[in-house]
Amino acid sequence: MTQATIGRCNLLGLDGVPADELAALLDEADGFVAAVRSRETTDLLAGRVIANLFFEPSTRTRCSFTVAANRLGASTVDLTGLGSSLSKGETVLATALNLDAMGVDAMVVRSPRSGTPHLIADAVACPVINAGDGRHEHPTQGLLDILTLRRRWGDLTGRTIVIVGDIANSRVVRSNLHGLTTLGADVVLVGPPVLVPVSFTKITAGPGRVSIEHDLDEALLRADAVMTLRIQIERHGDDGGGAIPPDYRRRYGLTVDRAASLPKDVPIMHPGPVNRGVEIDSEVADDPNSSVIMEQVTNGVAVRMAVLRRALSP
Numbered sequence: 001m002t003q004a005t006i007g008r009c010n011l012l013g014l015d016g017v018p019a020d021e022l023a024a025l026l027d028e029a030d031g032f033v034a035a036v037r038s039r040e041t042t043d044l045l046a047g048r049v050i051a052n053l054f055f056e057p058s059t060r061t062r063c064s065f066t067v068a069a070n071r072l073g074a075s076t077v078d079l080t081g082l083g084s085s086l087s088k089g090e091t092v093l094a095t096a097l098n099l100d101a102m103g104v105d106a107m108v109v110r111s112p113r114s115g116t117p118h119l120i121a122d123a124v125a126c127p128v129i130n131a132g133d134g135r136h137e138h139p140t141q142g143l144l145d146i147l148t149l150r151r152r153w154g155d156l157t158g159r160t161i162v163i164v165g166d167i168a169n170s171r172v173v174r175s176n177l178h179g180l181t182t183l184g185a186d187v188v189l190v191g192p193p194v195l196v197p198v199s200f201t202k203i204t205a206g207p208g209r210v211s212i213e214h215d216l217d218e219a220l221l222r223a224d225a226v227m228t229l230r231i232q233i234e235r236h237g238d239d240g241g242g243a244i245p246p247d248y249r250r251r252y253g254l255t256v257d258r259a260a261s262l263p264k265d266v267p268i269m270h271p272g273p274v275n276r277g278v279e280i281d282s283e284v285a286d287d288p289n290s291s292v293i294m295e296q297v298t299n300g301v302a303v304r305m306a307v308l309r310r311a312l313s314p
């Protein structure tokens, strides 16, 4: 079993995770949704300690892992770059080894660098969960997006998900591509050519297919769901322009007019944080009939409960 799968209790990515393992995790997460909604706490992981190692800012993912751990009866220790010895020059790996030596039961790792959770997983004894590494993967976000769609449709086979935005710099899109195509959904990637590398059509596990479309209105004609993504300027580096392309909202924004052209049952998604008025209009993001953005957040806790439960009592 490769390290990128969910073997050895780690969850480092969705790349290579077979359909039956995805389904088992999603089934368990599905079973937790009602408990999240009714604010119930269980004792499934009572007495366990989970370390959140977040070397990059986060609101939803970090709090969601903490809420998930607490709802399972586990406690958390939180470490961020600022306020730790990272600011005194200690390496990320040394930091993780110290927490491992303290005997934490699992680590949740977010890093601006691709591969950091894998590096840590190779060095520590406890399970490691990737909470987003650079542009690489964000497996729990992929799972929560897929759970949100699966709860709506039951089966993803033959469905088309349009993902629009900064594809090149998105770890969310990579995890979604692995998971969605494994479960039989087709994905249409949309954005300006500079943000949608042709190589992304190869990120498919089959049976689902991946295609690229630069005309959003054209892509929306085929959409069973639409996922909008933030332009991740902080990941553009020196050569990436570092700015939102002019005309972006008109060409690639999910505006009120565009959203009105969609059938009413097409869910509108966003992993957050949302740049209102850029990739999606406020009215669309907040539309109680079509936006499932808050449902994604709720389902995120359920997914993380399933992932933590699995990591700590396989």
Ligand code: NCD
Residues within 6 Å of the ligand: 060, 061, 132, 138, 141, 171, 172, 229, 230, 232, 271, 272, 273
């Ligand atoms: C995403 C991330 O950090 O990769 N957000 C999230 O985890 N909910 C997407 C983003 O930052 O735009």
